[in-house]
Amino acid sequence: MTSLQAIAKRYRAFVDEQVRGRSPIYVELGLAVAETPEILSFLAGLPVAKQQPNLLFAAVRHVCGVPGDGSALAAAIREHGDAIRAVMLSHSTQTNEPGRCALLMPVLAQxxxxxxxxxxxTSAGLCLHPDRYGYDYGGNRLMPADAGDDVPVFPCAIEPASVAPQTYPTVAWRGGLDLNPLDPSDPDQVAWLQTLIWPEQTARADRLTAALAIARDKPAPIQQRSLLDPLDDIFAAAPAGTTRVLFHSSVLVYIEALEERRAVSDRIRAACDVWICNESPRVLPWIAKKAPTAPHGMFMLSVNGRPVAWTDPHGASLIAIGDRLGIRS
Ligand SMILES: C[S@@+](CC[C@H](N)C(=O)[O-])C[C@H]1O[C@@H](n2cnc3c(N)ncnc32)[C@H](O)[C@@H]1O
Structure with a gap:
């Protein structure tokens, strides 16, 4: 397969696995990329890690807005290629989706x-505040006791309804790390986070704005460091008597080699009492093989290396594997 064919395949997979049914315009643009040699050649001039669909579309949007169709995308790249390339090289897909807290909550509450x-x-740290957001699990709604009108409420279709959390966890301490932590108070970084949200998803963008306000108001400490480095000190400042929960979502995909992902997972597991992992099942095949075949386009939620649910990648739904979310430490 040539490099252009490999990029086309990546964009078709993006359409089929991620955006179909969620963003009509990114379906159209993703297919246009796969069929347009001029755009494929532009992408081939970038490092493979920078050829990501989400990065291209966010960079185009950042420079000149959302193209209306494939020819407008090709024209944008022809006219603004240097600026788009510069954004792609200087930024990365740090999509921070606080809606994923709706997936953590059923586990945390137990x-x-x-x-x-x-x-x-952790990106901008928005998933570090699960106890400060509202949730709508179908008929089951949870709101923080002191919630004002501007608290975001994350909808999550949950199956079976019995696994929906009934209470909030008590969070005594929180912290995070990222290669490049984003600052919820920095207007440019906030604008980039908004740009990463797919164009039609305006409710998601509004909830992001509300979650950013909470993170600005009560910032969690975030360290700039790599998850590839030793992790044994991360709970050093956590109070005694707490359950030490380490979680991640849509992150291990950034580690290319499977063996390295396995080694990191072992270090993560050793660093905490409870390890919650929300990633594509393809990223952790040794865990995914313990579960039935994943529904198309869903992530896998696992706890301490055991699959417990299929999840919408942005937190909109959770389907328990089996009829309950049995959590064992
Ligand atoms: C797609 S974002 C997900 C953010 C957040 N977990 C969420 O669910 O909203 C992936 C994040 O992983 C970070 N990341 C990627 N590789 C990393 C590494 N080696 N060490 C630390 N963070 C990393 C990126 O900087 C980015 O902020």
Missing amino acids: LPQPLALFEIG
């Missing part, structure tokens, strides 16, 4: 409380 929460690959 654990011995209080909790010390640590997220690796």
Whole structure:
């Protein structure tokens, strides 16, 4: 396969596995990329890690807005190629989706409380505040006791309804790390986070804005460091008597080699009491093989290396594997 064919295949997979049914314009643009040699050649001039569909579309949007169709995308790249390339090289897809807290909540609520929460690959740290958001699990709604009108409420279709959490976890301590932590108070970084949200998903963009306000108001400490480095000290400042929960979502995909992902997973597991992992099943095949075949386009939620649910990549749904979310430490 030539490099252009490999890029075309990546964009078709993006359409089929991620955006179909979620963003009509990115379906159209993704297919246009796969069929347009001029755009494929532009992408081939970038490092493979920078050829990502989400990165291209966010960079184009950042420079000149959302193209209306494939020819407008080709024209944008022809006219603004240098600026788009510069954005792609200087930024990365750090999509921070606080809606993923709706997936963590059923697990967090079952654990011995209080909790010390640590997220690796935390971006702007928005998933470090699960106890400060509202949730709508079908008929089951949860709101923080002191919630104002501007608290975001994340909808999550949950199956079976019995696994929806009934209470909030008690978070005694929180922290995170990222290669490049984003600052919820920095207007440019906030604008980039908004640009990463797919164009039609305006409700998601509004919830992001509300979650950013919470993170600005009560910032969690975030360290700039790599998850590839030793992790044994991350709970050093957590209070005694807390359940040490380490979680990550849509992060291990950034580690290319399977063996390295396995080694990191072993270090993560050793660093905490409870390891919650929300990633594509393809990223952790040794865990995925313990579950039935994944529904198309869903992530896998696993706890301590055991698959417990299929999840919408942005937190919109959760389907328990089996009829309950049995959590064992
Ligand atoms: C797609 S974002 C997900 C952010 C957040 N986990 C969420 O679910 O909203 C992936 C994040 O992982 C971070 N990341 C990627 N490789 C990393 C590494 N080696 N060490 C630390 N963070 C990393 C990126 O900087 C980015 O912020």
